[in-house]
Amino acid sequence: MKKLFVLQLMVWMGLMMFGEELKSPNGAFKMVFELKDGVPAYKLALHDKAVIKESQLGLELKDAESLLSGFEVSGVEHTSFDATWQPVWGEWKDIRNHYNEMAVTLTQTESQRKMLIRFRLFDDGLGFRYEFPEQELLTYFVIKEERTQFAMAGDHKAFWIPGDYDTQEYDYTESKLSEIRGLMEKAVTPNASQTPFSDTGVQTALMMKSDDGLYINLHEAALVDYACMHLNLDDRNLVFESHLTPDARGDKGYMQVPCTTPWRTVIASDDAADILMSNITLNLNEPCAYDDVSWIKPVKYIGVWWEMITGKGSWSYTDLPSVKLGETDYSKTIPNDTHSANNDKVKRYIDFAAEHGFDAVLVEGWNEGWEDWFGKSKDYVFDFVTPYPDFDVEMLRDYANAKGVRIMMHHETSGSVRNYERHMDKAYQFMADNNYNSVKSGYVGDIIPRGEYHYGQWMVNHYQYAVEKAAEYKVMVNAHEAVRPTGLSRTYPNLIGNESARGTEYEAFGGNNVNHTTILPFTRLIGGPMDYTPGIFEPDVSQYNPDNGSHVRTTIARQLALYVTMYSPLQMAADLPETYAKHMDAFQFIKDVAIDWEDTQVLEAEPGDYITYARKEKDGHRWFVGRTNDEQGRTSHIQFDFLEPGKKYVATVYADAKDAHWETNPKAYQIEKYVVTSKSKLSQYCAPGGGYAISIVEVKEKSDIRGVKRL
Known part of the structure; x- marks a missing residue:
């Protein structure tokens, strides 16, 4: 009897103090799930360096016992998965989905309600979600709050926007985590609809960098039938906790089993480029829901839009x-x-689109x-x-x-x-x-x-x-x-674009921070492409509307680069046709640049400072390079080793002139052509608020390179 009691006690202690390890396929990441005194928790490390310290998991329910504690482990299952799939459109023609998985089934000892936490560990980070299997004792429930924690290992530098139930259209603030509270009031700028909720609440995707050079990104994937997650910071302990958007009654979610939450994601690396190259968000979504996708095509368009945004014309x-x-x-x-959306003007836009090979013309204010x-x-x-x-x-x-x-x-x-x-x-x-x-x-x-x-x-x-x-x-x-x-474009590829951030239109409303486009790919674009509407060639908005003194904080060269750095299968040439007519040599890049890609590489990256992408067009041979730069003048250094060895190419470089500056000389650009190979290197100056764009075409005839300088 005594032996039986001791055995039962050991089993009980094992369940209450349970721990299980999961490693990424390459072994670089290690995640540990723990159950301490009935409370589920996890921690994550990369090369034995803490990414997420011990953090608790669970949900608080309304008018019911919460799913936070009192658990025992009733099952653990380990599996692996490795497959390659092809998106309808995207940054890569082929995407590998490779992870190790651990599914932990928890049972509350007293209520016997079950909750499963599924962890997937990739070579670039972690995804996990809550699942509620069909069961008699838990059918319908209302979420009061999700209590998922992300405990930081230090007072990281963060690139954040205020937590808000209604908008993400804010400029990013760069600060230490501990400084968020003191900067929040300044960060909350006016919007048509906004509901900030906390002095330390921020939105995902949240980008951070530790003092020892670790890049960390927090977001979610597959947001379906659930409220959007924000992050609320306990700035004394540097612990983020999930904060769901409420409904009109203050409730956070209505659930019916069987059901799941969205995935919570942690992407991490000691190289900023790896954050941009991660496909965790897409891989955690379901495959395409449509049998026929032939009607879904990337779109390059112009539009009756910018003149209304600037106040030159009107919707009414x-x-x-x-x-x-x-x-x-x-x-x-x-x-x-x-009124801008009139027959004559729309016909002129159609003519311009047809002449220059654009697919469509957006018309706002027609109805x-x-x-x-x-x-x-x-x-x-x-x-x-x-x-x-x-x-x-x-x-x-x-x-x-x-x-x-x-x-x-x-x-x-x-x-x-x-x-x-x-x-x-x-x-x-x-x-x-x-x-x-x-x-x-x-x-x-x-x-x-x-x-x-x-x-x-x-x-x-x-x-x-x-x-x-x-x-x-x-x-x-x-x-x-x-x-x-949150990556839903994998499942529903007719969702070809979103805004959901502060786009080019704000350049006519007072301006975006100069470093804005060096941050967005690390934050907003982690979940999917943005209809950023680049291509502004007249930075002085008063040229269109004398009553609008706004200035687009960019050079023309950087506007070209955005077609490469701000990925989207939906790309707009946002300025007016008559303005493009004054710069047809630069406009040529917008005409040429692809919008669907076979391969993507990040050549340089540092959030808030600069990003340089190289992309190869899908089912073609051309490459395009784009570099977006912050408010400091910098020199970019890249190699062309992404090109096929043994072949020659002509690279047309659209760059800032030596005296270019987003504020004082934004239209100063230069266009140079070079013969390049996979062994070539380029050092290119980027002005404050500037950048460069390159189109690269394989040489077919010797005459193609006659008189062209070699790099």
Whole structure:
């Protein structure tokens, strides 16, 4: 009897003090799961250097016993996986998905409720999530808060934006973790809809660097039917804890088993380039949900947009202070002289797109209702099918078709999601009937139903519904003001773009920080591509609107580089055609640059300072290089060893002139051609706020290199 008691005690202690190790395929990462006094925890190390110190796991429930403690381990399963898959579009033609997995099943001793925590350890980091199998004692539950911790091993340098339930459109702040609280008030700048929640709350993807040179990125993957996760920092102990976006009632999530949470991700390396090269976010998403993807194509486009953003033109047809769809007769109103989406102007944009090989023309402000949409919390704003009198849908459709160009649809919801869902089928059918195969949707302003937030579970489900509904009509979606991406484009590749960050439009609203584009690939783009809308060749906004004194904080050379450094299968030439006509030699790079890639390499990288990418076009032989630089003048040093040995290439370098500067001389650029091989090296000056772009073409004939300098 005594021996039996001792054996039972040992088993009980083993369950309460359980520990299990998981290593990455290459052995560099080691993760340990522990159960201490019934509380689940994990820790992560890279080359025996702490990435995440011991951190607790679990969820707090509403009106029910929490899933935080009282657990015992009832099962552990180890598996491995190694396969290669091909995205419909992307930065690589082939992506390897290689990990070791540990699934730990936990049972609460008293309630007998079960929770499984699944860990996947890759050669570049960790993903884990909570899973709730079908069980009698846990069916429906409401999340009060997810209590996932990420304990930092030091007071790291961080690149962060304020935690906010409604927007990510903030400039990044660079600071120590311990300094976030003191800088938060300055970091929260105005937005059309915003709800910051904490003096130490930040958003993912969060990029950090330790004092000893370890780069760490925290994010999430496969955000489906769940609230967006933020991170709240205990700045005394340097521990982040997950903070979910609530709904109108303050609840964080409604769950029904069987169900899972999104994956929580930790990417880490002692080389910043590895963060940019990681595919953890995509690999943690499900394979493509569509059998037929032939209708999903990358898009290079121009648009009737920048002139309205700068204030040169307007979205609205009249200056009426109030309109009602179905009641306001626009044919009897007096039009203003600033409406941009008119027949003549759209035809000129179509002509320009056709002449220079662009796929589409975005037209905003084409539909009735723009006079009375912003900030009104108005339910029935747009119907998404009724054009203004000066926008002839059929004529412009046929005109574009004849030129081999499509018009890109625009659906601004003004946050009235109920109204959008009310009209969605009709709007998508209208697109199908008129040869529109892509749509830019927008969610400016506070959400209706009132009290819901942009990043709550209800809205996350709406964005998902919109993408899946669009697929029924073979429509590609570029969602602005939606929740930031988490790799769902692998599963739903018709989600070809998102905004979900501070884009080029803010350059006309006062400007972005000069180092903004040296940070975004480490943060926002970790989850998926961004419709950043580069290509601004006239930095002085007052040239378009004398009342707007904004200045785009960039050189022309860097604007070209962004087509390579800011990855997206949806790339816009955002400036006006008449401006491009003044710089056709530089515009040539925008015409040439690919938007779908077979291979991607990071040649130089340091968050907040600079990034240099080299990319090879899919199913082709051309390479393109882009370098974005911060506010300091720097010299970039690269090698061309990514090129095929034994072959010669012509590299056309679009670079800052020696006296270029984003503020004082932004249009100063130079174009040089060189013969290069895989052994060539380049040292290229980058101005403050500048950079360079290179197109590389294989030499076919000797005449191709006659008179061209060798590098």
